Amino acid sequence: DAGVIQSPRHEVTEMGQEVTLRCKPISGHNSLFWYRQTMMRGLELLIYFNNNVPIDDSGMPEDRFSAKMPNASFSTLKIQPSEPRDSAVYFCASSLVGGAYEQYFGPGTRLTVT
Amino acid sequence: GQNIDQPTEMTATEGAIVQINCTYQTSGFNGLFWYQQHAGEAPTFLSYNVLDGLEEKGRFSSFLSRSKGYSYLLLKELQMKDSASYLCAVRSGGGATNKLIFGTGTLLAVQP
Numbered sequence: 001d002a003g004v005i006q007s008p009r010h011e012v013t014e015m016g017q018e019v020t021l022r023c024k025p026i027s028g029h030n031s032l033f034w035y036r037q038t039m040m041r042g043l044e045l046l047i048y049f050n051n052n053v054p055i056d057d058s059g060m061p062e063d064r065f066s067a068k069m070p071n072a073s074f075s076t077l078k079i080q081p082s083e084p085r086d087s088a089v090y091f092c093a094s095s096l097v098g099g100a101y102e103q104y105f106g107p108g109t110r111l112t113v114t
Numbered sequence: 115g116q117n118i119d120q121p122t123e124m125t126a127t128e129g130a131i132v133q134i135n136c137t138y139q140t141s142g143f144n145g146l147f148w149y150q151q152h153a154g155e156a157p158t159f160l161s162y163n164v165l166d167g168l169e170e171k172g173r174f175s176s177f178l179s180r181s182k183g184y185s186y187l188l189l190k191e192l193q194m195k196d197s198a199s200y201l202c203a204v205r206s207g208g209g210a211t212n213k214l215i216f217g218t219g220t221l222l223a224v225q226p
Contacts, residue, residue: 028226031212033213041199041218042216042217042218042219043201043216043219044156044213044216045214045216048212048213050212055213056213076126091157095212097212098212099215100145100162100164100198102147102159102162103156103159103212104159105156105158106156107155108156110168
C-alpha cells in the first residue's frame with residue numbers, strides 16, 4: 001500500500017514567490033496534518049483537518065500561509081509570498097480520527113527560499 | 115502552557131541498553147507517543163502509552179507515569195541502525211482531538 005505522498009520533494013525558490021506543497025494521505029485516513037521542521041524549533045504542527053474540515057490552525061505562522069483540503073485524498077499548503085525564514089522541511093501526516101491512532105508521515109518537502 | 119523536555123543528545127555503545135527520558139507539562143493529557151527519525155527521513159511511529167506502566171515491543175519499551183508527567187523509551191541490544199533522533203509527543207486534547215505536541219527530540223549516537 002502506498003504511504004503518504006508529498007510533492008515536490010525539494011523546492012528552491014526566490015523570496016517573494018508563491019510556493020505550493022501537495023499531499024495525498026493514506027486511503028481511508030480521515031485526519032491530515034501539516035508540520036514544519038527546523039533545527040531550531042523542531043517539529044511544529046501548522047494545521048490539521050478532520051474529515052476535510054480544518055480543526056486547528058493555531059500553528060500557522062501568519063497570513064502568508066494557507067492550507068486547503070478540497071477532498072479526502074488531497075491537501076495543499078501554500079506560502080505567498082515566501083521568505084527565507086520559511087526554509088524548512090514540511091511534512092504531511094495522516095491518521096484515523098481518534099487519539100490512540102498513530103500518525104503516518106510522508107517523506108517531506110525540503111523548501112529553500114533564497 | 116505546553117512544555118516537553120528531552121535531552122538533546124545521547125551516546126551509547128552497540129549491544130548496550132539506553133534510556134531516553136521525556137518530561138511534559140501540558141494543559142491536558144490523553145496519550146504519549148514515541149517516534150524515531152533517521153537523518154533526512156520522516157518520523158516513524160514506535161510506541162503509544164495512555165495508562166501508567168510499561169509497554170514492551172521487541173527491543174523497544176516505553177514507560178509512562180502520568181502523575182509525574184514522565185515517560186522513557188528503553189532501547190535494548192543497541193544496533194548501529196538505532197542511531198537516530200527520538201521524538202516524544204503528547205496528545206493533550208480529548209475526543210476526536212488527535213493533535214500532537216512534539217518535543218525537540220533526542221539525537222542518539224550508537225558507537226561500535
